[in-house]
Amino acid sequence: MSQPIVVESVAALRAQVRDWRRDGLSIAMVPTMGALHEGHISLVRVALEKADRCVVSIFVNPAQFAPAEDLDKYPRQLARDLDLLAEAKANLAFTPTVGDMYPAGFATRISVGGPSSGLESDFRPTFFDGVATVVAKLLLQATPDRAIFGEKDYQQLCVVRQLCRDLDLPVDIIGAPTVRDRHGLAMSSRNAYLSETELKIARQFNVILRETAVALADGADQAVATAAASRALATAGFDKIDYVEARESLTLAPWRRDRDGRLLAAAWLGKTRLIDNMEISST
Secondary structure (H helix, E strand, O other): OOOOEEEOOHHHHHHHHHHHHHOOOOEEEEEEOOOOOHHHHHHHHHHHHHOOEEEEEEOOOHHHOOOOOOOOOOOOOHHHHHHHHHHHOOOEEEOOOHHHHOOOOOOOOOOOOHHHOOOHHHHOOOHHHHHHHHHHHHHHHHOOOEEEEEHHHHHHHHHHHHHHHHOOOOOEEEEEOOOEOOOOOEOOHHHHHOOHHHHHHHOOHHHHHHHHHHHHHOOOOHHHHHHHHHHHHHHHOOOEEEEEEEEEOOOOOEOOOOOOEEEEEEEEEOOEEEEEEEEEOOO
16 A cells, blocks of 8 residues: 655645656546545545546645634644545645745635525635635646545535636536435534534434425425424534525525525534535426
8 A cells, every 4th residue: 555645835746747747647636624534535536537646635724714713623634644545545645834825925815606605605704715715726736637526515516616617727626425424424524523412413414404305306395394404403402503595506596496406504513513415306
């Protein structure tokens, strides 16, 4: 089991990519913030199915954290991450520092409209500017043919697709299915924050959303069904529900029954915020 090449600088990343290009190899990228789990590794597998070489970035991006959020305690475990990437046969880990990504005098932020409206933005108003800025930088630094993002962060996936369309970035953005534990809980680095009691409650999240998505597909009134889902989450033990909303799959505009949709939700357990989503089949 060989370790991936590890590079910290943009120059070293670009040099390796140039070597692969000279050999006629295609490249896929998996941007991450580290604290890797099976969900991330599934993205690496997709990347290696879609391209000859896989670059994984590991960078906890301060630009997407608000001052009161968990930047300082966000899990960092680079040695373990590299072992997992070796097992998955990733070819290169790009591990820039904050100074590499945002050097002194850095003054640019990218703001994406459209699918960033509402949902996460109502509660984390600076989040998608931070995501768009760092993703644009990573794609320009690595120049991959494809980039793989998980559907678990569905609004983020839609924002990244909009970013690449609007800026003509020559990258194919591929959404990969959400990976869940045996109880259906979506894999997330923040699941590590949950106590055993909270985990039992968290595993009701996907059940309630799936039941609601089925009800919507079967003709339930949207406002009634999403309100009932919020009540069910509260009854299950969630402390606060930020949103439960149905949106169109491609644009995240308000859902219409003749379109494929997504039911998206965010809720709190103690100090941990969980997000998830379910497909709503069109009628």
